[in-house]
Structure formats: C-alpha cells, structure tokens
Amino acid sequence: MALTVLLGIFWLIAVPFGLGIFPCKLLQKKYRSPGMIFAVGYLIMMALFECEYLPALLLGMHFKTLCLIFRLSVGFLSLAFAILGVKDVKNIALPKMHPYFIAFILLVVIQCFARWFQGVTDGDDAFFLGTAVNSYFDNSMYVLDPYTGFETGLDVRHALSPGGVFLAYLSNCIKLHPAITGHIVYADILLVLHYIVFYNIGKLLFPEKEENAALFADFVCVFDVFGNVSLYTTATFLITRTWQGKSVIANFCIPFAFLLMLLLIREEETGKIWRHKRLFYGIAAGTTMLAALTNATSGLLLLPPMFLLGALIVGEYRKKWSVLPVTLLAILPVAIAALVYKIVT
Secondary structure, X not given: OHHHHHHHHHHHHHHHHHHHHOHHHHOOHHHOOHHHHHHHHXXXXXXXXXXXXXXXXXXXXXXXXXXXXXXXXXXXXXXXXXXXXXXXXXXXOOOOOOHHHHHHHHHHHHHHHHHOOOOOOOHHHHHHHHHHHHHHHHOOOOOEXXXXXXXXXXXXXXXXXXXXXXXXXXXXXXXXXXXXXHHHHHHHHHHHHHHHHHHHHHHHHOXXXXXHHXXXXXXXXXXXXXXXXXXXXXXXXXXHOOOOHHHHHHHHHHHHHHHHHHHHHOOOOOHHHHHHHHHHHHHHHHHHHHHHHHHOOHHHHHHHHHHHHHHHHHHHHHOOOOHHHHHHHHHHHHHHHHHHXXXXX
C-alpha cells in the first residue's frame, strides 16, 4: 500500500506538474497558478500518450512495452520541463485563503471523499473498465471483447481513442487494479482537474476580486452536486461517470477550451505579452484536442470546430487574426492522427 501511494504521488501528481511548469512560463504571473500548471500537465500527458499509443498499436506492440516507452519519455520530458521552468517557480500565483476559497476546497474534498463510495453499473463503464482490465492483465490493446474477454481482432471503431488503455497505464504505474484506479484514484484527480479549470475561469470572469472567482467555483460545486436532473447533463457525467472518456471531455477538455478562449479575449495586450499568450494558447489548444481524442472519438468531432469558431470570434473581436493560423496548426496533429489511422485501417 505504501509503495502504491508513493508511486501515485510520483506518476500521477509530480510528473504531470513537472510537464506543466515550462509551458505556463508563457503566462502572466496572475494566471500561473499551481492548479493551471497541474491541469496543463495532465493535458500534455494525455496528448503525448495518444501520440505514442497510435504508432504502438499500428506496429502491434504489447501494452507493457508501450507503458515502458511512455514512462521513459514522459518522465524525461517532465524532468526537462521542470528544470527549464524551475527559475520561475517563485513567480507562481498562490490563491488567497479567504472564506469562499476555503469553502471551495471543502466542497471539493467532500465530493472526492463521496466518490469512493459510489458504484456505477452502466454499459459505458463496462466497456471502459473492461478495456482497461483486458489491457492490464492480457498485455494487449483493443483485440479482446471487453464484455466477454474473447479475442475479436482490432476494434477499429474505438481503437483511435485509448481512454481505457490510458487508465490501464495509470494502473500499471501505481500497481493497482484498473477498477480501483478508475473509480477512486483517477476519478478524484479528474474531479480536482474539473474544479481547477472552473476556478481559473472564475478568475478570468471576475478579475477585480479573487473572492468572486472562489464564489463562482462554489456555485459550480453546488450545481454539480444537484445537477443530476437528467441522464445526459454534464453534472451527471461528472458525478457518476467521472473516469469515463465522454465525462473527461465534457468536464475537463471542453471547459479548458473555454478557459483558453477567455484568456485570449479577456484583456488587451500587445508586444511580448500577447505573443507569449498566443504561443501558450497554441500549445494548450493542440494538447487539449489530442487529450480529448485520447479519451473518446467524439473529441475529434467536438473540439476542433469549437476552437475554429473561437478563433474567428477572437479574431473579429480583438482584430488579431494571427490566432486563426495558430488554431489551424493546433488542429493539424489531430487531423494527421485521424488520417493515418483511417488509411492504415
């Protein structure tokens, strides 16, 4: 158990945080918070997994071989980014401990604790966790039926998006069963990432007072807890399907896309500040789209049109059309991944 905790702290917290340090150097200090660094780090990790998983799948590699290669690459990249950005650690903007923010922390902790005692019996969970369990124990990727365990050949419909395989990779890192990793460990991390994004959205919506950002996040927490009014609301997906691919897209990737748009449109900047922010936007937009594709194929259809529309709005409103080619470049890796997969399969 102690080994699992230590491995979890390293691979699920320290490594993603290291990945986010260097890209967040491009942000102004007021936006360079620990939460933003952690969220960007997870997006980079998910995106990098898609980039390494797809060639491994097409080359017929075993799951454990992919895990070894990915651990080496993501560990090296995290260390390199942490070293490159270590000088700016002192410039990280820490949140102020006022009553609204403390209430926000308590609400998130309560939800994370409640998450441990929930059970889900939907078909999507059977598929998602079934895929993770097959990969973890059979050392294969998308060649076994997740419902029966029988060999079926490559599942062309789902294989472009390795959400279940990514969960199996996390389980492999911390030496824990995928069902426990998904329902408890990864689910709590995704809850935290969801609320980090909305807290940072609040900071952009209410830049005058940081207390209002925390109050905004408090309301989001309450709406999520009592948002189970339909099977299809994002709150229902967040609370009951936290670790599933569609939920990750709806509650992490899409809100982060809105966060990036608000970051571009919120303030008038010129010169170096604008160029740095535009570069950060390009990096984060590309990784967000790849991260969405990692979790579910619907991310391929949802995120690129969102970013294109957002770029057109920002270009017209701010008269800075340089955002459009940056957005097209960010979409390119997703388009290439989809094209290669379509041609090969």
